[in-house]
Amino acid sequence: ISIADNPVTIDSRIKTFVYSNNEIYNVVFNYGYHSYIEFSKGETIKMLAIGDTVSWKVKPVDNKLFIIPLEKNGKTNMLIETSKDRSYAFDLICRSAGESNNDKKDVEAEYSDLRDLAYIVRFYYP
Numbered sequence: 001i002s003i004a005d006n007p008v009t010i011d012s013r014i015k016t017f018v019y020s021n022n023e024i025y026n027v028v029f030n031y032g033y034h035s036y037i038e039f040s041k042g043e044t045i046k047m048l049a050i051g052d053t054v055s056w057k058v059k060p061v062d063n064k065l066f067i068i069p070l071e072k073n074g075k076t077n078m079l080i081e082t083s084k085d086r087s088y089a090f091d092l093i094c095r096s097a098g099e100s101n102n103d104k105k106d107v108e109a110e111y112s113d114l115r116d117l118a119y120i121v122r123f124y125y126p
Contacts, residue, residue, distance in 0.1 A: 069094035
């Protein structure tokens with residue numbers, strides 16, 4: 001089987017961060033889109049604190065944290081402690097894709113915003 005028969009693609013909306021307890025992870029979401037953060041297998045959330053609880057909805061399920069922004073262009077932070085004694089700090093950023101009016105430049109700007117969007121965030125643990 002050649003590579004052309006089985007192409008491997010990397011989608012920019014799936015983000016992988018190298019874990020460090022000294023890092024703040026910036027994650028971009030888009031209004032109306034659900035996303036999740038995936039922790040290591042068997043790792044669950046013991047404590048979650050989010051700055052703006054009105055503009056963001058979060059739901060932990062097993063080793064995942066599902067997130068959806070409830071307001072356009074919102075920003076907040078989120079702190080997490082897990083069952084594996086790991087600490088995570090996030091800056092959550094919501095972007096709202098611009099309205100398209102058949103102007104090629106506007107369409108390209110909207111696509112760029114969507115390309116920054118995180119559907120899935122995972123961690124690599126060195």
